[in-house]
Amino acid sequence: MFHKEGSKIIIIALGLFTVGLLTANRFLEKGWLFYVIVATLIVLLILVLQFFRNPSRIAPNDNGVIVSPVDGKVVVIEEVFEKEYFKDKRLQVSVFMSPLNVHVTRYPGGGKVTYSKYHPGKYLVAWHPKASEENERTTVVVNTEKFGEVMYRQIAGALAKRIVNYAEEGGEVTQGGESGFIKFGSRVDIYLPLGTNIAVDLNQKVKGASSIIATL
Numbered sequence: 001m002f003h004k005e006g007s008k009i010i011i012i013a014l015g016l017f018t019v020g021l022l023t024a025n026r027f028l029e030k031g032w033l034f035y036v037i038v039a040t041l042i043v044l045l046i047l048v049l050q051f052f053r054n055p056s057r058i059a060p061n062d063n064g065v066i067v068s069p070v071d072g073k074v075v076v077i078e079e080v081f082e083k084e085y086f087k088d089k090r091l092q093v094s095v096f097m098s099p100l101n102v103h104v105t106r107y108p109g110g111g112k113v114t115y116s117k118y119h120p121g122k123y124l125v126a127w128h129p130k131a132s133e134e135n136e137r138t139t140v141v142v143n144t145e146k147f148g149e150v151m152y153r154q155i156a157g158a159l160a161k162r163i164v165n166y167a168e169e170g171g172e173v174t175q176g177g178e179s180g181f182i183k184f185g186s187r188v189d190i191y192l193p194l195g196t197n198i199a200v201d202l203n204q205k206v207k208g209a210s211s212i213i214a215t216l
Contacts (some may be wrong), residue, residue: 001053001054001055001164002052005164005183007206009151010049013049014045014047017041017109018043019042020037021038022144024038028119033036037054037142038199040183043189044138044215045100047172050100053102054104055084057106057208057209057210058166058176058210059174059210060212061110062173063110063144063145063178065144065212065214065215066107066108066109066147066150066213066214066215067106067109067175067176067189067198067209067211067212067213068207068208068210068212069105069188069208070093070095070105070106070182070206070213071095071101071103071208072097072101072188072205073096073204074094074200074201074203074204075092075094075107075161075203076092076189076202077091077093077201077202078202079091081153081185081206082145082151083116085139085151086149086151088113089194090193091191091193091194092148092190092191093187093189093191093192093198094190095188095206096187097157097182097186097188102207102208103107103182103186104180104208105154105178105179105181105182106175106176106178106209107142107173107179108150108152108175108190108213109142109147109150110142110144110145110173110175111144111173112143112172112173113140113143113168113169113171113172114142114149115139115141115151116139116165116167116169117138117139118137118138118163121136121156128168133153135155136152136155136156136161136163137153137154137156137163137167138180139151139152140154140165140167140180142173143174147193147196147214148195150190152188152189152191153189154180155184155187156186157187158162158189162182163180163186165179165180165184166178166180167179167180181196186189192213192214194212196216197214197216198216199212199213200213
């Protein structure tokens with residue numbers, strides 16, 4: 001299954017693949033150059049298709065846990081001062097996504113969306129210390145039953161040129177439901193109340209909607 005956000009790009013990629021294949025077949029002999037071009041076209045098409053894949057995920061549907069919003073690797077676990085919305089200290093867990101990861105963003109917990117805002121910005125590499133504050137990003141806060149308000153922030157990376165956010169203020173959302181999409185390499189930060197038990201380690205690989213990030 002492929003994500004709807006990739007439909008146009010997938011159609012363009014299939015068109016270019018077909019044109020390239022027909023052109024190579026018409027004007028090139030079946031030598032090494034022909035096979036190199038065909039192999040390159042196949043690899044590029046596979047990369048586009050795998051980037052926009054949207055595997056089915058089943059969330060635990062447990063109010064006592066927070067799940068990872070995305071696939072990737074945990075690169076930050078620290079106490080920080082969150083100054084956009086909470087304006088106090090929070091536990092930050094950041095997940096970095098490479099271009100090879102699934103880039104669907106999912107709600108880490110169910111509840112009511114109390115804040116959703118888009119910020120234009122730069123395209124620093126996603127692991128840059130200032131990426132959370134200076135890059136293009138969206139910030140979403142969900143008021144969960146057990147954890148209270150939980151924030152997650154989609155952050156564009158050096159390659160990401162479009163962030164899609166489905167969260168609307170006042171809307172009721174379910175844990176693991178699709179909340180958006182980030183095109184190409186990027187990062188998501190999760191901000192949790194102090195005292196939350198973090199259930200992951202640095203450099204641990206996680207999966208969106210299914211890996212548990214935190215517990216009460």
